[in-house]
Amino acid sequence: MKRELPENVSILKSLYQASEAINSIRDYGELLDKIMDIAITTVDAERGFLMITDEKTQEMKVEVARNLKKENIINSKEISMTTVYNALQSGEAIRTSDAMSDPRFNELQSVALYNLRSIIVVPLKRINRTIGVIYLDAQTMKKVFDEESLEFMNAFANLAVLSIENAKLTNSLAIENKSLKNEISSMFHFEDIIGVSKPMRNVLELMEKIINTDVPVLLHGESGTGKGLIARAIHHNSTRKDKKFITQYCGALPETLLESELFGYKKGSFTGAMSDKVGLFEAADQGTFFLDEVGDLSLTIQTKLLRVLQEHKIRRIGDTEDRDVDVRIISATNRVLEDEVKKGTFREDLYYRLKVIKIDIPPLRDRKDDIPVLVKYLLNKLNTKSKAVDGVSSEVMSVLMQYNWPGNIRELENMIQHAIVMAQGELIKVDDLPPEIINRKIIKREMYSKKLKDIEREHIINVLKENEYSRKKTSDALGISLRTLQYKLKEYNIVKQEQE
CATH class of the missing domain: 1.10.10 (Arc Repressor Mutant, subunit A)
Known part of the structure; x- marks a missing residue:
């Protein structure tokens, strides 16, 4: 019986449906299975084999072997390999309605041995090279492949090869990314510090050198660059990691209140001092004390901080005795403290005490190579049980790479959180981004999507x-x-x- 495609399904419609099906798949193995199932089902073959040439050995390898029931075929050798190699070498498709009576197959033992009747072999061609073949056959005369079947398979092969190449590239990039992450992980054991760019690798290398020392560290960077995260990472990878890590934001409190928080006070030293209070420097003894925005400290508190650095001693407000403290001080600022020193608002001697080691943390606009891995990390971090997003579209990634990120990583994290809430599917799309990110000067009209006809x-x-x-x-x-x-x-x- 002559095989014909259903009357209500044209070749173009079949191709469109096939394209929709395979373009939504990113996993390489899943994609190959889908390609094979579509080919078998559409032309009503009994068996199908998808073979890819190994780039290193140039040997043909059966990647998928399936039957009409979408079951895997265990013995993938019972096919006409001569026909496969002929199609591979010529770059032309081969079709026969009855291999038993076709003179081209008279000398092929496999045809008689495996009772092969109808056969289609279509090469998977990419520009000037052939990467593999799709092989279909039937062992009964009830299923005969006609010219319409061949025309579909030729066109479908062109769609399939593009998807295969894209999936291989994606898979290769994923492996490379994993390898790079493993390399960084083996070099730097800093959880939550994400960075593969040269500026961030420089930061990580410097962190690695100083973690097991007790020298003061000054972190300089714009707001939102992750200064607090880096301070915490230094502590948790240091010899003090089992002790306390205490943070104080220096710009949040009035001078008198901040002084009592940092140094503590003696009972009765002022109205309301109903009992002795341990200051944060004492509480952090043998651990790490992180002073965030140290440039906001008053000159009075700067003087007391200098004594901590020089003598490792503090004195509570209203007390007459000094107390020894053993703390590592990490400070951070978004100001240029050299300028503050010149203006007289920051002590020069304190500045040099704080910046024994200075780490300049790059803004996100200067480390855009990190954006893809940061996005992946933030998606994993921010996804919820009720709302999970797998990734972002290529258009969104293009927007993120072009945006200037004045709020740095904090702004990126807020944007991802917003987009997860707004997203309707597994991918974040341009319309899911906050309005301030979607700058019309950045997003060109063609970024949204090319029409199918334009692509064709x-x-x-x-x-x-x-x-x-x-x-x-x-x-x-x-x-x-x-x-x-x-x-x-x-x-x-x-x-x-x-x-x-």
Whole structure:
């Protein structure tokens, strides 16, 4: 019985449905299974084999072997390998309705041995190379592959090879990214410090050198760059990691209140001092004390802080005795303290005591190579049980890479949190971003999406160029008839004079 595609499903419609199905898959193995199932189901084959050439050994490897029931075939050798290699070498599809009576297959032992009847072998071609083949067969005369089946498979192969190459690239990048993360992890054991860019690797290298020392560290960077995170990472990887890590934001309290918080006070030293209070420096003894925005300290408190650094002693307010403290001091500021010293608002001797080691933390705009890994990290961190997002679209990533990020990583984290809430599917799209991120000067109109016809026109022009404007070669490469190609050239107003 002659096999025909259903009357209500044209080749173009079948191709559109196939394209929709495979373009939504990012996993390499899942993609190959789907390609095979679509091919088998559409042409009603009994068996299908998807083979890819190993780039290193150049050997053909069966990646998927399936039957019409979508079951995996254990013995993948019972096929006509000669036909496979002929298609691979010629770059042309091979079809037969009855291999038993076809003179091209007379000398092929596999045809008789495995009772092969209908066979289609379509090469997977990418520009000027063939990366593999799709092999379909049937062992009964009830299923005969006709020209329509071949025309579909030729066109489908062009779609499939693009998806395969993209999935391989994605898989390769994922492996490379994992390798790089493992490399960084083996070098720097800093949880939650994400960075693969050169500026951040410099920061990580410096952190590695100082973690097991007790020298003061000054972190300098804009608001939102992660100064507190880095301070905590230094502590948790130091010899003091089992002791306390205490933070005080220096700009949040009036001078008198901040002084009592930092140094403590003696009972009765002022109205309301009903009992002795341990200050934060004492509480952090043998641990790490992080002074955030140290540039906001008053000159009075700066003087007392200098004594802590020089003598490792503090005196509670209203007390007459000094107390020894053993703390490592990490400070942070978004100010240029050299300028504050010149203006007289910051003590020069304190400045040099604090900046024994100075770490300049780059703003996000100067480390944009980190944005993809930061986005992945933040998605994993911020996803909830009720709302999980897998990633961002390529258009969104383009927007994020072009945006200037005045709020740095804090702004990126807030943006991801906003987008997760707004997202309707597994991917964050441009419309899910906050309005301030979607700058019309940044997002060009074509970034949203190209029309399918634009993509097809561009593809036809590229294939024409590759085939030196030969219509016959171009139609063969596209897997369509010459008549269809001529119609497309007219439809898309492709007027360059082709050479036959």
